[in-house]
Amino acid sequence: MSRYASTSDLASIAARLRSAAHVTILTHAKPDGDAAGSVLALARALRALGKHVDAFFTGAVEANLMSLALPGEVLLAPAVVPSLTTDLVVVVDTGAWSQVEPLHDFLRAMAGRVIGLDHHARGDDIAGDRVVDVSLASATQLVVKLIDELGVPLVAPGATAKFSIAEAVFTGLATDTGWFRFQNADAAVYALAARLLALGVDKIALYQRLEENWRPTRLGMMARALSSLTFHQDGAVALMRISLQDLAETGASSEDLGGFVNMPLAIGSVTMSIVLTEAEPNLTKASFRSKPSLGEVPTIDVNAFAARFGGGGHVHAAGAKFKLPFDQARLEVERELMRLTPVV
Ligand SMILES: [Mn+2]
Incomplete structure (x- = not known):
């Protein structure tokens, strides 16, 4: 069994994405805040570069998490089946076949054109080209490095932070660290949080949308x-x-x-x-x-x-x-x- 580790780097992945016209973004079934935030952040960045992007959530999605996306911004698999005519697939926040079960046929058919961005210690060979960094608290930390490599601003000039890349990145950062309480909330996490807050991310509003928005x-x-x-x-x-x-x-x-x-x-x-x-x-x-x-x-x-x-x-x-x-x-x-x- 080969070790689950990086097989590529962010510069090479950025180059592959730059030359693609149509990109499909997937994450693990039943996405959490980091999975959803990673999908949305990357989708927003690639759309800002003029790419055609199909961004997917798979399986049951918490209503709270859907509040992060604009209407029509994400597609829901397996009800919607990803198109095989896409140029590249990016799988974020997982590399494990067991976590993408409804998408096995699609991912197998796309073999060789699948990129992985993950921070988990275990995973499989879903993506040939992947960056795995277990030192990161959230997958959105890795996604933001890629977006910086692509040169896309985290909040579009003149726009507010709501529904921005910055908000999606903050969501993953906050939720995967238990809102900055867990041991993984290290100096790099707080530094990125400071950058995102300075861009106008409203952490109180986000906390209410995600954590104080449940049903009885x-x-x-x-x-x-x-x-x-x-x-x-x-x-x-x-x-x-x-x-x-x-x-x-x-x-x-x-x-x-x-x-x-x-x-x-x-x-x-x-x-x-x-x-x-x-x-x-x-x-x-x-x-x-x-x-x-x-x-x-x-x-x-x-x-x-x-x-x-x-x-x-x-x-x-x-x-x-x-x-x-x-x-x-x-x-x-x-x-x-x-x-x-x-x-x-
Ligand atoms: Mn994660």
């Missing part, structure tokens, strides 16, 4: 999730479960569940949080989060933990899928938790 069903489901909480490894690991029955009874949908996995990290003893979500009767999705170590307590590498189940992500945020019924997936996770080096 989210809180109903939150109550369910919290009541399912169990503790493992002497209280160091918190596990929550969300079943199809919970979703049916609260009227919530998967779009209402974003960020739940972070809630148990508010508990002092908890260094790792897990949410298991029953997506289908034989498909369970797991989200893993861990807290950075402050000294005595070792950090749990959830990327390595997720890898035991064929998943992956980052040291402090990762995911995995189980083609198993809900209770069996939970048993698998609990069994692996027993093998975790004790953390107290």
Whole structure:
């Protein structure tokens, strides 16, 4: 298995994009703020250069995230199928086949004309030419470097920052760092945030559009999730479960569940949080989060933990899928938790 790493550089990718007339931009299914922000930022930059751009979100998209896009700015796959007549495809914020399932046929057909821009530690060979930088907190940090290489201003002259490249970049930066709280919010993150704020990005308005714009069903489901909480490894690991029955009874949908996995990290003893979500009767999705170590307590590498189940992500945020019924997936996770080096 070849290592998932850069095979190209931003200057070469910028050159390929400059010579393309029609570019298609994709990201992982069920996009988060960084995925959506990366797609929108790159789409806006390439359109500013006069390119014909098909920008796609795939799978269920939170209504909050749709508020980032202007009407008609993005297409929704798989309902809309990407056109094979495009010159180049750019896949942002993922390089894993498992995260672009509805687009496999399209991406295989486009082989050789797919570019990857990612900041994840694990991925596959979707893109022949790719830049992978795991030191970056958000994929939008990488996208903005490419846009700077292309020479496109982050806010068009005379325009406001709303619906600008800058706003899309800020969205990825803010959401992938937990609004600048996580360990990955380093000096480079704050420096880029300062640049974007100086361009007029309205962080309060953006926070309200993205984080304070939920339906009541989210809180109903939150109550369910919290009541399912169990503790493992002497209280160091918190596990929550969300079943199809919970979703049916609260009227919530998967779009209402974003960020739940972070809630148990508010508990002092908890260094790792897990949410298991029953997506289908034989498909369970797991989200893993861990807290950075402050000294005595070792950090749990959830990327390595997720890898035991064929998943992956980052040291402090990762995911995995189980083609198993809900209770069996939970048993698998609990069994692996027993093998975790004790953390107290
Ligand atoms: Mn990301």
